[in-house]
Amino acid sequence: MSIEVRIPTILRPYTDGAKQVEATGDTLAAVIADLDARHVGLRDRLVEDGALRRFINVYLNDEDVRFLGGIDTPVADGDSITILPAVAGG
């Protein structure tokens, strides 16, 4: 079981600079927990009160997980997850 996770520049300090890391899990929440075990602190940058942070976008393959099942979205071996901070402001 392996899922490829693409890490944005701003979170690469957590992954020793790696653009892409591997993780396991059968839901996005489980993948994030696995990532946090390997790259401590990452979960807090993605999740707040059990849900994805408003200005963090997470994609499963080509789809924003907000249009799937959010943090409970099922993932499978071979899937690709992309994390991108929103480009937003006021």
Place this chain on the structure above:
Amino acid sequence: MLKIGAHLIADVIAHARADHPDEACGVIAGPAGSQVPTRFIPMVNAARSPTFYEFDSRDLLALYREMDDLDEEPIVIYHSHTATEAYPSRTDIALAGEPGAHYLLVSTRDEGAGVGTSDTDVEIRSFRIVDGVVTEEPVEIVPMA
């Protein structure tokens, strides 16, 4: 310092004027590691708001995939303020997610006041925003090669 072609500044100003009074936003990409902005990419402001901007999430993924494929980076991230000065708002600072980018702000607040017909009426400033710290930098506008 941000060194940027005059044609790219003209593109940003034209976009900001076209979307006024809503905020306009976009990216100027360039070769990774170069610090040279070359490719103007206007984005839709999904918020369609005079006080907020956000790239649509699907557009955002497509943009980053395309830049990745072309070995590019977002050298400049631009947006307009339509009623206030060209200085990062608290929201801009809190949400800035590209520590390597130049955050270019333009203000179109003088638009519609009977002026705004020349580029000199549009205020343009550039900033680095890293870990909540804003550092203004000079903008050098160079003629198109």
